[in-house]
Amino acid sequence: MPELAEVDYFRRRWDPGMGKVVEHLELHAGARVFRGCETAGWHELLQGAVMEVSLAHGKQMLFGFSGGGWLGVHLGMTGELRVESAGYEPGRHDHLVLRQAGGVLVFADSRMFGCLRLDVAVGGPPEWWRQLPPAVTSGGFSIDWVDGHLRRRHRSPIKAVLLDQAVFPGVGNWMADEILWRMGLHPLTPAGNLAGAPSRALRYHVRWVARRAMTTIGTDWSEPPASWLYRYRWAAGHCCPRPQCATPLVREEAAGRTSCWCPSCQPPPDGLTPTRKARPVRTGHRRENPLATSSARPPLS
Numbered sequence: 001m002p003e004l005a006e007v008d009y010f011r012r013r014w015d016p017g018m019g020k021v022v023e024h025l026e027l028h029a030g031a032r033v034f035r036g037c038e039t040a041g042w043h044e045l046l047q048g049a050v051m052e053v054s055l056a057h058g059k060q061m062l063f064g065f066s067g068g069g070w071l072g073v074h075l076g077m078t079g080e081l082r083v084e085s086a087g088y089e090p091g092r093h094d095h096l097v098l099r100q101a102g103g104v105l106v107f108a109d110s111r112m113f114g115c116l117r118l119d120v121a122v123g124g125p126p127e128w129w130r131q132l133p134p135a136v137t138s139g140g141f142s143i144d145w146v147d148g149h150l151r152r153r154h155r156s157p158i159k160a161v162l163l164d165q166a167v168f169p170g171v172g173n174w175m176a177d178e179i180l181w182r183m184g185l186h187p188l189t190p191a192g193n194l195a196g197a198p199s200r201a202l203r204y205h206v207r208w209v210a211r212r213a214m215t216t217i218g219t220d221w222s223e224p225p226a227s228w229l230y231r232y233r234w235a236a237g238h239c240c241p242r243p244q245c246a247t248p249l250v251r252e253e254a255a256g257r258t259s260c261w262c263p264s265c266q267p268p269p270d271g272l273t274p275t276r277k278a279r280p281v282r283t284g285h286r287r288e289n290p291l292a293t294s295s296a297r298p299p300l301s
Ligand SMILES: [Zn+2]
Pocket: 240, 241, 242, 245, 246, 247, 262, 263, 264, 265, 266
């Protein structure tokens, strides 16, 4: 499932459509990506409207059009945004197609875990967007915000807390593992162990990983540096990239997700003997099943 930086990469893919009129709209009414939506008014709202702005927040995207139409997009597991050339013939997975002069904006989703919504709001984004939690790179993502949630969920594994989209929007499985590896924390460490002074360090590492990911994946889908756990977490047989460590990485289920960590740099918390059941590992693919996540259901659903 795309995380914060991957989502922003997809948002930028529709940049060629900015400032252009939607001349014609096609959609697969009744497709599961429109669940909870009435699509009857979409043509009236979007045809003839200019795409004026695009926003990303965590795993959500929002495209604003003249006339007050706001298109919300959640990619789910297999959703993607593309631009095709004029005259493009939509495929069966292209559930929303916006035709503009010189190009075609496409939302495609083969498995339809993603979802779309259209709201009308004048003068700014719709209410649901304004009620999203503070972005992890924003000032609102304060030490008090992080510390408060660590205290509230003090018995929960820190991995599960990091995946909570209501607190850490945009942080998914690989980002959580990267953050914990950098902090030397086992994924099953109780969140309460980080309450108080350590919450400052957690906030720092969340923001650091988010910002660096945006400059690589979020910009051009390039890989983060070789010093990141990210580079080795999907393929079996790799070792901790930290100099002087080189311990074989562990891939096991933790907090309901296949997690990757270094057993030397991230020892288990006191009283915990980790299970060592081998789990199948997905290789070479960044996306994972959103139905397997413990994070909150996204507001677009
Ligand atoms: Zn290590």
